[in-house]
Structures are given as structure tokens and as C-alpha cells.
Amino acid sequence: METFQKLLASSAKAHGHLCPGQAVGVRMAMLGCRLIGLEDPTEHSQIKKLLVYVEMDRCAADAIAHVTGAKLGRRSLKFTDYGIMAATFFNVETGSAFRVLSTEEARDLVPFYAPGIGGKAGQQLEAYRRMPDSVLFRVQRVRVPVKDWDLPGPTRYKTVCSRCGQVVRDRREVLANGEILCKPCAHGAYFQDAREITWPEMNWAPAPGGATHEFHHREHLRAPVETKEKRGIAPSYAEIPPH
Amino acid sequence: MIKKIKVQDAVGTKLAHDVTEIRPGEFKGPAFRKDHIVCDGDICHLQRLGKDHLYVLDLEQDEIHENDAALILGQALAGDGVKCEGDTKEGKVRLFAERDGLLLVDTAALAAFNMVEEVMCATLHKHTLVRAGEMLAATRAIPLVMKRVPIDRAAAIARQNGGTLSVKPLRKAKVGVIITGNEVYYGRIEDRFGPILTEKVAILGSEVTGVEFAADDAEMIGKAIRNHLSKGCDLLLLSGGMSVDPDDVTRHGIRLAGATEVHYGSAVLPGAMFLVAYIGDLPLLGVPACALYHKTTILDLVLPRILAGEHVTRAELAFLGHGGLCRDCEECTYPHCPFGKGS
Numbered sequence: 106m107e108t109f110q111k112l113l114a115s116s117a118k119a120h121g122h123l124c125p126g127q128a129v130g131v132r133m134a135m136l137g138c139r140l141i142g143l144e145d146p147t148e149h150s151q152i153k154k155l156l157v158y159v160e161m162d163r164c165a166a167d168a169i170a171h172v173t174g175a176k177l178g179r180r181s182l183k184f185t186d187y188g189i190m191a192a193t194f195f196n197v198e199t200g201s202a203f204r205v206l207s208t209e210e211a212r213d214l215v216p217f218y219a220p221g222i223g224g225k226a227g228q229q230l231e232a233y234r235r236m237p238d239s240v241l242f243r244v245q246r247v248r249v250p251v252k253d254w255d256l257p258g259p260t261r262y263k264t265v266c267s268r269c270g271q272v273v274r275d276r277r278e279v280l281a282n283g284e285i286l287c288k289p290c291a292h293g294a295y296f297q298d299a300r301e302i303t304w305p306e307m308n309w310a311p312a313p314g315g316a317t318h319e320f321h322h323r324e325h326l327r328a329p330v331e332t333k334e335k336r337g338i339a340p341s342y343a344e345i346p347p348h
Numbered sequence: 349m350i351k352k353i354k355v356q357d358a359v360g361t362k363l364a365h366d367v368t369e370i371r372p373g374e375f376k377g378p379a380f381r382k383d384h385i386v387c388d389g390d391i392c393h394l395q396r397l398g399k400d401h402l403y404v405l406d407l408e409q410d411e412i413h414e415n416d417a418a419l420i421l422g423q424a425l426a427g428d429g430v431k432c433e434g435d436t437k438e439g440k441v442r443l444f445a446e447r448d449g450l451l452l453v454d455t456a457a458l459a460a461f462n463m464v465e466e467v468m469c470a471t472l473h474k475h476t477l478v479r480a481g482e483m484l485a486a487t488r489a490i491p492l493v494m495k496r497v498p499i500d501r502a503a504a505i506a507r508q509n510g511g512t513l514s515v516k517p518l519r520k521a522k523v524g525v526i527i528t529g530n531e532v533y534y535g536r537i538e539d540r541f542g543p544i545l546t547e548k549v550a551i552l553g554s555e556v557t558g559v560e561f562a563a564d565d566a567e568m569i570g571k572a573i574r575n576h577l578s579k580g581c582d583l584l585l586l587s588g589g590m591s592v593d594p595d596d597v598t599r600h601g602i603r604l605a606g607a608t609e610v611h612y613g614s615a616v617l618p619g620a621m622f623l624v625a626y627i628g629d630l631p632l633l634g635v636p637a638c639a640l641y642h643k644t645t646i647l648d649l650v651l652p653r654i655l656a657g658e659h660v661t662r663a664e665l666a667f668l669g670h671g672g673l674c675r676d677c678e679e680c681t682y683p684h685c686p687f688g689k690g691s
Contacts, residue, residue, distance in 0.1 A: 212465035217456040221663055239504040240460040 106136065106145045106172075109234065116171040120164060125229035129241070133205050136238050137194030138173060147174035153181075153257060156195040158249070160184070160187040165207070180257040195249045197256070204245040211241050235278040248249025252276070328330055351404045355394050358386045364403040365414065365492055366438045366617040367394065378438055382415060399577040403492060410496050415441045417489035419500045423691060424503035425461070425469055425487055426581055427452075427511020428684075439492075443485040445478045448553075449515040450656040457505060457512045464502040466490045471513060473689040477552075477652055478515060487514055516656040521554040521583040524576030526562055526569065528589040528598050533563040541587040548647065549585070552655055556579060562601070563588060569601025573632070577605075583631055583654065599623060600633055607632065611662045615669030616688065619646025624660050633662070643680040646672075650690040667691035 106113070112131045117123035137157070146155045157175040159166040162184065169175070169192050175182035190207035212231070219232035219239075227302055231240065254276040255259050264278050265271070266287035277293035288294070352363070362383045369379035379397060380390065386402070392401065392404070398495040412420075415436040422441035423434035431446045445451070453474035461469055471485035478484060489499060506512045525545050532539045539561070540665040546556045558579060569586070576584055590596030590612075599612060602625045612634075616622070618641075623634030631654050639645045649668060650660055657665070671690020 211458070214460050215461040221667060235456075236460070237505070238500055238507045239508065243501070304532065327414060 106138065111137065119171045120167040123230070124164050125233055126164025126219055126226060126270070127168045127229050129211075130165030132174050132233065133165065133207065133240070134169045134172035134194075136242060136244070137169075137192060137203060137205050140347055141194050141196035141201050142199065143196060144309050147172075153219075154196055154198045156181055156183065156197060156249075156251065156256075158183040158185055158193040159299040160185050160189040160191045160193075162186070163190070165190060166192075172346050179253070183255075193247060193249060195251065197251075198274075202247050202249045204247045206243045206245070208241060208243055213234060214240060242297065260264045349406045349408065351406070351449055352401050353404055355386075355399055356403055356669050358394075358402045358404075359388055359391070361386055361402070361404055364405045366436075367397060367399065368388055368438050369397055386444070403495060407493060407555075408512075410494050412489075412496045412499055414492050417494065418487060418615065420499055421469065421487045421489065421506065424506035425485065425512045427509075427514035429515030429517070430484060430511065430513045436488075440486050440488045443513060444484050445480050445482045445484055445485070445515045447480050447515055449478065450519040451476045451478050451484055452514045452516055452656075454509055454512045456679065457508050458542055460505045461502050463657060464498055466494050466498055466506065467502045467649050469506075469512070475649070475653060475682065475688070484515070500661055518553055518652060518655040521549075521655060522557045522581050523533060523549050523554055524579070524581035524584045525556050525559045526572045526576070526586045526593040527559065527561045528569055528586060528601075529566065530564050530595065535674050541635075544639060545585050545587065546636065548651065550651060554583070564595040564597055566597040566600035566604055568602035573602065573605035573627075577627070578628070584633070586632060586634045587639070588622075588637060590623055590634045590648075593619075602632055602634065608690045609661070611660070611665055612663040613645050614650075614670035615667075616665075618642045618651065618674055619649075622646040622650070622665070624650065624654075624665065626659075642674065642676070644674060644682040644687060648682065664691075 109131060111121070112135070113127060116131050117125050119128060134157075138144070138155075141155070143151050145151060145154055152174060155173055155175060159169055159182065170182050173181075173194075177184065191204055193202055193204040194322075197200040204279055215229050215232040216309065217330075218235045219228045222228040222231050234277060235329050235337055260274045263272055263274050266273055266278065267284050268286055268290040271287050273287045277288060279286045279288055281291050350364075352623065359471050362385055363380055365382050366378040367380040370376045379393065385513065386394075405413070418436045418439055418441040419432070422443060426432040426443050429446050429449060431444050432536065451472055451474055455469050455474060458469060458471065467487070467489050469487040469518055472478070487510070508666065525542060527539050527541050531537050542559050546559075549556050558581065559578060560570045561574060562568045562657065565580075573584060586598055586602070589596045602610060602623070606627050607625040608628060611624045612621075614620060614622040618638035619636060621636040625632040625634070633647065633650065635647050639647055646668070653660060653664070668688060668691050671686050671688060674687050675685070677685070
């Protein structure tokens, strides 16, 4: 694994700014990986051995994802919306798992660990570098019962919502009174008043070339597309009808 | 697990902790020690101490008694030159100096330790000069029984950087003194700085091995410094010429002698115009004239730290500001006063 300083710099670049949350997140990930015996989880041989559960969507979450290489789309990064500054690091191979919690007292101890450093954020950053893990974190050994369909890899199971017809993957369906439903139909959703629409330029697709060209090297695999460039019209979404 | 029983039903059971007796102005100490087996005769005594109930303990695997906890904490807190007593008294463990020297306290670690719930440690101020055998700190776990994990975590915090408290011995320096100023050099007045500095050095166990005099001439001051160095001095004290007058050239002389670091000005009164410089690792302290008048000044705060091997820089001089104002009492009681103890 890279040094703390290098990881902090690259994490800040990936996140968009350097902040105390980055320092806490980087150190949390370094400790978590060390505890489960993964020296460098971004290395090819280790990349599939790690699951990370982050319990907040704050700066630290990005730092944890950056250091561990865990990604939502690879299913190695799990977001559990607890609003707690904590993350659990799970070694898929050995089953060992540790929940690392950021201590609240670390915030109060900042002036003690970085006296004489001006600016609140700068002082926090330096203090979070200087504090030993014992001050910055509490750690719990935990058991994480991971279901097969939560593991990385291809989709293992699909079904269809009997109300809206949407395909539901990975056992996220709900059985209600003998009916198979998607979660929005069963419990309601974060969105409301969903009505399907059409929009101008709805036949737009990117021009051929680049990565997709290399990937689909056989010409016949590419579907015929009509591009906005060909038609010489800038895409506009202004004509989308309001609700 | 803790079970509460009536004191009358406690005959034959072991006390779970020391029971303290306080007779105002006369006695404070344990009337009964932990593991004492309660007998009939004890009941009235315990009731007089306000004990109508007692605890009976049956500890779980992950629990720890306050006495065992205090010993773990005390051992973790004790760094180099500090000894933790081997027994607890009323749940407390005390830490003592193993040698004469300067008490160092990692105040960040101490703060972090005390932020762990259910443990505490109180210490003397850091940078206090202590004698072997002197009590420096005491620690205890607050509840009678607690989980082991917070105790182990607090102990880990206490152990960072080799222990929270340490006593550094003062080295025996060969001190060269340079008295600057035309008024003394040309014999207009008698030097009174030399004896004051010599005494302060001697009290700390070092020795002034030579005193040189120099006029307000940077070249001459630089030469005096080099002269002391050639004679094997490993610490220099320079008096006078530290102020803002045109004749105050001591700083310039220090630079001419090859100073690699110069930190001028401290956040202490008396002693704002104090100077710390280094030629390589060798420290030079520029003592302003206030030390001629005030019994205690910045020199008394910094000299022991220099002799304990601390590299004093701008930051150390700046952090002295909080608590750095002498109250100028009619009778000086330093070190039993707040002067210099806020940083």
C-alpha cells in the first residue's frame, strides 16, 4: 500500500478537494485493510477479496473507496445509510470483518495534537495525521452474513415485478400477499408521480469510435444509429413537456 | 456481575473494594481493604461509614476489577524514568519519579487517555523539575467493575510514544558565560550578571567553566563565543545587548560566530527579548537584562528544558504565552505558582 501522504493526495484529487474527512477516510481504510490482512486491495490478486460497507455518504466515504478500490458498480462497495462515521472491511476469502468507527473525541483532541497550527481545517488535517489509531478509531470485530446474491460477479437471479413489469435483480424483490413486487411498488420510492415521457432527440446515440469501437471490433455488431452531429442539430431538452 | 446485599447479610463475604474512611482533619484512608472477609464486628463500623449495602462480585470474562485496571493503566502511563507503584490503594495507582530530572508529559496522549470513559489520570505540570521518589501522577478506573476493552484501549493510548509521563535527566553542561556591554567591559559599573547566571546554572547541576567579557561589538562577541567553544563549552549564556538600542549587537555577534538557528523573542514576561540560537547542536541562550532584577524569568523556564535535551525553537517560545505572565509577587514562590505552566 502507498504511504498515507500519497494516498491522501490522490484521494483529494479524486474527491475534488483536500479536507479533514479525507484524512480520516484514508486512515480508516488503511487500518481496515491491515486488520483483514489485505496489504494492497487495489492489486489485481486482492481486488476481489474485499467488501467494504460505508455507513455515511460524507467525504470519508470517497476516501475509503479510493484507498480500497472498492466500487459500487463492482459490488465491492456497499452503502448503508446509517449516518455513522464508520466502515466495515470484510475479507471475502477468510470471512474476517472489522467495523472501524471514527471516535467523536478525536474532534475535541485536535488542538492537543496540532497546537499552533492556524485554520480549523488545516489543524484538523494535521491532527488526524498525528493521532495514533487508538485515538482516532474504535474497532469492533463483527460477523457479516453476506448473501450469495450480494457478492461481486454476474447477476445470479432476476425476476419481474407483477405490478409495473420492471425486471428486479439480485433478490431485491418483495413478496407481498403472494405477489412479487419491486421495492418502489411495495414500499414507495424516493421519487413521486412517475409518468413516462418522450423527448426531442430521443434517437440520439454517440458517434462510433474510441473505446466502443475497439470493443465492438466486428462492424456487424454495431446497431445503426442516427447522431445529432449528422443531423447538425444541437440536442435540446427544453421541449420536454412539463408534468 | 455485581450483586448488592445488605450489610447485615455480608458476614463471611469478601469486600469487593477498599472502603474509605474520612475523619475530617484527622484521617483519610482505607478502613477495610479489598478481599477483607466481613465479620460480625465489622457491621457497625461499616454502617458508621454509611454502608448499609455491599457489593458481591462475580466477574464475567470480559470484565475487570478497578484495582487490576488501575495497575494496567499505571504501567502504560509510566515511561522512561517513571515507576508505577505495584499496589493499588482505594482503587488508585500512583506514579513516581525514578530519578531527578525534568518531568515530561505527553499532554495530547493524556487528553486522549482522559477522553476514554471510565478512566482518569491527573499529573503534575509538564516541565516541572522533580526529585527521585516524588509523586508525579495518579490514575484510576472510575467504576468498580468495567469492560476490559476500554481499559486496554486507554492503555494503548497511554503507551503511544513510549508512555505518557517520563523524567529526563538534566545533563551536566560545561557552560560558558559572556557578559556583553560597554558599561561593564570598560569598568563603568561592576558586573552583577555573572554571579546570578552562575548560581542558576549550579542549582541545575551544571557548571560555569568560564566567564568572558565583551564590549558592544559584534566581532568581539563572536570571538568570545568561538573562544568558549574552543575550550570545550557545550552551552553558552550571553547576557545583555538583547534589546532594541543601537548598541544592542549580541544577536549580530551570535550570527557572526556561525549560528545555524536564531529564535529571538519569547511570549514570556519577564523575558520577551530572550533569544535561543544554535551552532549545530550547541545551544546559546541570550538572556535579557530583566534577569538582573526579577528572581524568576524566561531563563528559569527554558534552561532546564535545554539541559534535558529539548531542542527549543520559535514554537516552544511562543507556546509559553499562556501562563507566561509573572505576577511579580513581593515574595517569589516559583515553582509553586502558575508562571510558565500554561503551555
